Amino acid sequence: MKIKGPLDLTHMNRAVFEALDHDQLIELTCRLHRMAVEQSERLAMNSTNSSRPPSSDPPFGTGGSGGAVVGGGGNAPLPAPTRKVAQPTGRKPGKQPGAKGKWRGEPLKSERSEHIWPTICAGCGQPLELWDREVRTGAAFPVLELERTPGGIRIACVEHRYQVVACTCGHETEARPAVGVLSFLDGRKRQLHLTERCMVAPSLAAFIAALHTRHHQSRRKIHEFLLTWMGVPLSVGSIDRCIREVGVACEPVAEDLLEEVRAAGLIHADETPWYERGAFRWLWVVLTKTTAVFHIGSRRHEEIRDLLGDAIVGWLISDGYGAYRDYEKRQRCVAHLIRKGLALAGGLSPDGVQFGEWLVRELRGLIHGVAEDQGHTILNPMQARLKRACKLHRDHETEKIRALAREILNDWDAIVAFVTNPMLPPTNNEAERALRIAVIARRLSFGTRNEEGSAAYAASLSVVETCRRRHIDPWSYIADTLARARAGLTHNPVPAAA
Ligand SMILES: [Zn+2]
Structure with missing residues (x-):
C-alpha cells in the first residue's frame, strides 16, 4: 500500500494503520511527525516572530505550558518567544503627587457674555422682577459652548455672569451656579461633583462624549482634535471629566430604560467579556426593538436575573449560555x-x-x-x-x-x-449587533478602570443606543440631560420613537 499526495486525515483510522507493513508505518509516522512540527510552529507564531499583528496575540502572553513544544534535535523544548511585559510600578495612573502641573498660558477670551439673574428674593421670598435694580456682578467665568451653524459646528467662548439684584424689600440676592449630583468613589481625593460652574458647557461635553463613546477616540486624541481643528485648548483631565459627567448623568435614565425593557414582550440578551482594571467582567446587554440597556457586572449566572428580574412577562432570546436557562419562555439563537x-x-x-x-x-x-x-x-x-x-x-x-x-x-x-411562535426571531443577531460597539471599544481601550467608569460607560451606551433605535438625536438629548444633572434637576424621559 503506497501513501501518496497530501495526508488525508479523513481516511485514517486504526484499521488502516493495522493493514500497513513496517516500512509503510515508518514512512507514515515520519510524515505525520513533519506535519505535527509544522502545526506546532504555526501555533507558536505571534507578533514577535512573524508578520502577525499584535492584536492577534493572546491577551495573557504565551508563557507556561501554553507555548507550543517544538523540540530542537532532542534537546529540552524551547519556550515560545513572548513579548516583554512591563513590570507594574505600583503607582497610580495619571499625574503623580508632587509632579509639576500644567496651566493655561493665556486666559480664555470671551466673545460675548450671558447674564444670569436670581429669580426669588432670599430675604422676603417674593419673585424678583426684570425692573429690580442690578447691584453688581457676582461670579463670572468663561464657558466653552458648542454651536451648530448651517455650515457645521463651532465652539464659542461665552462669559457667564451671575448678577446680584436688590429687591424692593432692600435685600440683595446673588445668583449662583447650581450644584447637582455627586459621584462618590472610595479612596479618591477629589470626588466628581456635577455643577454649572464648569468651563465646558453641556453641548460641548456631549460632543466630547460622542467622540469617545460612539467614535472610539481616546482622551488624548480628542485633546489633539479639539486643539488642531477647533483651536480649543482643553486638557486631557477636563475631557475625562466630561466623559464621566455624561455617564453619571445618564445613569438614572438607564435605570428607567431597564424598567421599559422588563415590561416588553420580546427581549434579546447577550454578553461579552469586559475588563475592569484587568479583572474579568461581563458586559451584558438586554434590548427590545426601541430600548437597549447595557450593564457591566460579574460573570455570575445570577447577574442576568438581577438585571431582568424573575418575572419578565415576555420572551427571552439568547444564546446557549447557562445563565439564561432558568427562563421558561426562551428562544435559543x-x-x-x-x-x-x-x-x-x-x-x-x-x-x-x-x-x-x-x-x-x-x-x-x-x-x-x-x-x-x-x-x-x-x-x-x-x-x-x-x-x-x-x-x-x-x-x-x-x-x-x-x-x-x-x-x-x-x-x-x-x-x-x-x-x-412565528413572531419570535430565530437568531439573536439584534443583540450581537448592539454589542459590536462595546467589543471594538474593549479591543481599543482594554476596558474601564473602576466601578464608576464601568457604570458610566454602560449608561452612556444605553442612552445612545436607545436614541438610535428611536431615530432621535442622542447628543441633543444627552446635552439636555447633563444640563439638568448639573442643575440638580431630574432628567426628562427619552422621547418615544420619532
Ligand atoms: Zn425681597
Whole structure:
C-alpha cells in the first residue's frame, strides 16, 4: 500500500494503520511527525516572530505550558518567544503627587457674555422682577459652548455672569451656579461633583462624549482634535471629566430604560467579556426593538436575573449560555447552532462532516420554512427528522458530535420555540449587533478602570443606543440631560420613537 499526495486525515483510522507493513508505518509516522512540527510552529507564531499583528496575540502572553513544544534535535523544548511585559510600578495612573502641573498660558477670551439673574428674593421670598435694580456682578467665568451653524459646528467662548439684584424689600440676592449630583468613589481625593460652574458647557461635553463613546477616540486624541481643528485648548483631565459627567448623568435614565425593557414582550440578551482594571467582567446587554440597556457586572449566572428580574412577562432570546436557562419562555439563537454545525462540517471526522452538513441544511430549512409561513405539514416532519438525527448521534464516539447532539436535545424546546411562535426571531443577531460597539471599544481601550467608569460607560451606551433605535438625536438629548444633572434637576424621559 503506497501513501501518496497530501495526508488525508479523513481516511485514517486504526484499521488502516493495522493493514500497513513496517516500512509503510515508518514512512507514515515520519510524515505525520513533519506535519505535527509544522502545526506546532504555526501555533507558536505571534507578533514577535512573524508578520502577525499584535492584536492577534493572546491577551495573557504565551508563557507556561501554553507555548507550543517544538523540540530542537532532542534537546529540552524551547519556550515560545513572548513579548516583554512591563513590570507594574505600583503607582497610580495619571499625574503623580508632587509632579509639576500644567496651566493655561493665556486666559480664555470671551466673545460675548450671558447674564444670569436670581429669580426669588432670599430675604422676603417674593419673585424678583426684570425692573429690580442690578447691584453688581457676582461670579463670572468663561464657558466653552458648542454651536451648530448651517455650515457645521463651532465652539464659542461665552462669559457667564451671575448678577446680584436688590429687591424692593432692600435685600440683595446673588445668583449662583447650581450644584447637582455627586459621584462618590472610595479612596479618591477629589470626588466628581456635577455643577454649572464648569468651563465646558453641556453641548460641548456631549460632543466630547460622542467622540469617545460612539467614535472610539481616546482622551488624548480628542485633546489633539479639539486643539488642531477647533483651536480649543482643553486638557486631557477636563475631557475625562466630561466623559464621566455624561455617564453619571445618564445613569438614572438607564435605570428607567431597564424598567421599559422588563415590561416588553420580546427581549434579546447577550454578553461579552469586559475588563475592569484587568479583572474579568461581563458586559451584558438586554434590548427590545426601541430600548437597549447595557450593564457591566460579574460573570455570575445570577447577574442576568438581577438585571431582568424573575418575572419578565415576555420572551427571552439568547444564546446557549447557562445563565439564561432558568427562563421558561426562551428562544435559543439558531445561528449559533448553525455555526457549530458548519465547524463540524469543515472538520476531519467523516461522521462529523455528514452530521454537520445535515444539521446546517435542516436548521436553515426550518428558518426559511417559518419565514415563508409554511404549514405545519412541512415543519413538523422537519423537526422530527432533526430530533431523530440528534438522538442517533447523542452517544457517538467523537466528542464534538456527541456534545452538539446532546446540546440540541437538552435545549430542544428553546431551539424550536420560533416554529410555534412565528413572531419570535430565530437568531439573536439584534443583540450581537448592539454589542459590536462595546467589543471594538474593549479591543481599543482594554476596558474601564473602576466601578464608576464601568457604570458610566454602560449608561452612556444605553442612552445612545436607545436614541438610535428611536431615530432621535442622542447628543441633543444627552446635552439636555447633563444640563439638568448639573442643575440638580431630574432628567426628562427619552422621547418615544420619532
Ligand atoms: Zn425681597
